[in-house]
Amino acid sequence: MKDKELDSFNLVGGTALSLKLGHRMSVDIDLFTDRDFDSHHISRHLTETYKAENIKTLKNGIFCFIKDVKVDILAHQYPILNKVEEVEGIRMLSLQDIGAMKLKAILHSGTRLKDFVDMHFLLEQLPLQKITEGFVQKYPDVNVQMAHNALLYFEDFNKKEKINFLGREISLKEMESRLRAAVANTSQIFKPDQAKTLLPKKINPSPNDTLKRKHRKRPGL
Structure with a gap:
């Protein structure tokens, strides 16, 4: 997650948990931020940089596929309880x-x-x-x-x-x-x-x- 456009986003959900616990396979990517973001700008960036497909863009929300991987990018405006953890360049919630x-x-x-x-x-x-x-x-x-x-x-x-x-x-x-x-x-x-x-x-x-x-x-x- 060295992409500067995604600096405010953190990996959550099943894939983050799988990376932490190693209990099951999960490939979907859920990236959440606790602030508003320009979904149209990020959407264009995903298309140009990662060739994202089937993009659906809402206020504070993007749903798409990148190389057949389902990607959800959302504003989840609730408190982050603990320090964001970074493992091998991947930012994840606790x-x-x-x-x-x-x-x-x-x-x-x-x-x-x-x-x-x-x-x-x-x-x-x-x-x-x-x-x-x-x-x-x-x-x-x-x-x-x-x-x-x-x-x-x-x-x-x-x-x-x-x-x-x-x-x-x-x-x-x-x-x-x-x-x-x-x-x-x-x-x-x-x-x-x-x-x-x-x-x-x-x-x-x-x-x-x-x-x-x-x-x-x-x-x-």
Whole structure:
């Protein structure tokens, strides 16, 4: 990311998490900034420099493909919680920042299996309590209980969605078990083979919380 035109943007989402955790393959590029930007200027730059195709340009948003890689460039005007990390020239947000954004995506949609898988592996680095603290700092108007309930609602995502694991694979049962355990004990950090610790007999979101989530708009993550 030595491109001066993209100096204010940072890598987020599944690809950033994959580079940090090495848990699954992800090639989509999500670049977010916390400020306004000239989307038409950046769009022209992407076309001229990287031969971007199928470009859709909105205020503070660009959606395109570069060499068959899906690229989303957005203004995500919420606080950046921790220092931006740079690894081999790639600027990325912290695990807590990305975890908070993943939790928001699950709350507002919950249709992507990969978001739940990402949360499973993220819980080996941070407890849900830490992710939730970042979630509240970044999005002050959120409902924490509804967010935790959303982590336990497994009916909306496609259970056959292909996840290209790198190394250790997990089953849906393992993933669901760990998320239940994390909600039961939010201070717990999991070991790679630990899914059922402190698992209660049953924790399910209430029908009212599920209904509220279904009527929310999907976020741009």
